[in-house]
Amino acid sequence: MTTGRLFALVIGPLLLAAAGPSRAQTISSQPERGPYVLGISGVSSGAAATPLTGQPPASEEQVGSPNPAPASTAADEAGWHLVVSPYLWFPGVHGTVGLAGRDASVHASPGDLLSHFRFGLMGTVEARYKRLVLPVDIVWVRLGDEKALPGSSLGATTANVKVKEFILTPKIGFRILNQEKLKIDALTGIRYWHVGQDLQFSPSILGLSISDTQNWVDPLVGGRIDAALSSKVVVNISGDVGGWGAGSQLDYQVVGILGYRIKPKWTLQAGYRYLDVNYRSGGSILDTATAGALFGVSIAVK
Secondary structure, X not given: XXXXXXXXOOOOOOOOEOOOOOOOOOOOOOOOOOOOOOXXXXXXXXXXXXXXXXXXXXXXXXXXXXXXXXXXXXXXXXXXXXXXXXXXXXXXXXXXXXXXXEEEEEEEOHHHHHHOEEEEEEEEEEEEEOOEEEEEEEEXXXXXXXXXXXXXXXXXXXXXXXXXXXXXXXXXXXXXXXXXXXEEEEEEEEEEEEEEEEEEEEOOOOOOEEEEXXXXXXXXXXXXXXXXXXXXXXXXXXXXXXXXXXXXXXXXXXXXXXXXXXXXXXXXXXEEEEEEEEEEEOOEEEEEEEEEEEEEEEEEOO
């Protein structure tokens, strides 16, 4: 019943300088469109530089330099960048859950969870400054159901069940590879879990009500790869692992997302997310795998 991410690239434009071989010839330059910038700074194109009047023409070594320094790259990397990515996750769940020393097997399809969906908020916010990346992912879901209890000896006619789940994953990372079409981030952080269950019988001559909550924090390490397949298509693969007895016994996830840029700062996203956790404390057990498709949009705010 859990739910949890998304992300962007920057490709610097190329500057080409054109100069004539002699003073008698007319010096002209035409702007050449560079590759689209795929990232949070939007779409831009490079332009050829025009020599200043009275300056000697560029030498062949300068014109033919294999690594011209793109002037706009520094501007793109300077300052803070912010990307907001709301999404919807449609997972199924299977595993074991337990309460008060009793456990049960759980198998729920995406349709089962959606039919009991009451409220949800999911999204990722990422700030970046040069090579420093600060992604934060949030998943907040409420599920509920009400069943009739005909002929119950408890005096109750209905049973109302509510399940709440809140997962917050802040991370900090460093961009260890920052190329035009390939970026790799090393990440570390925590995942905070809050899981609550509430069972109420109504009406009940005994006033029966059962509630329980679990809260824990798992340390995490992970990474992320962003690859630009074209000027509009981006692939993002990320994952993390943690727990190690600090909160849960094991906590890990893998996410794959395909993005398609529809506007300079808007990218549609579709992918798949797998999240597994094994938490055991006292009589409470949450040993589940939650996996399914996700759809969202990434917006470069700054």
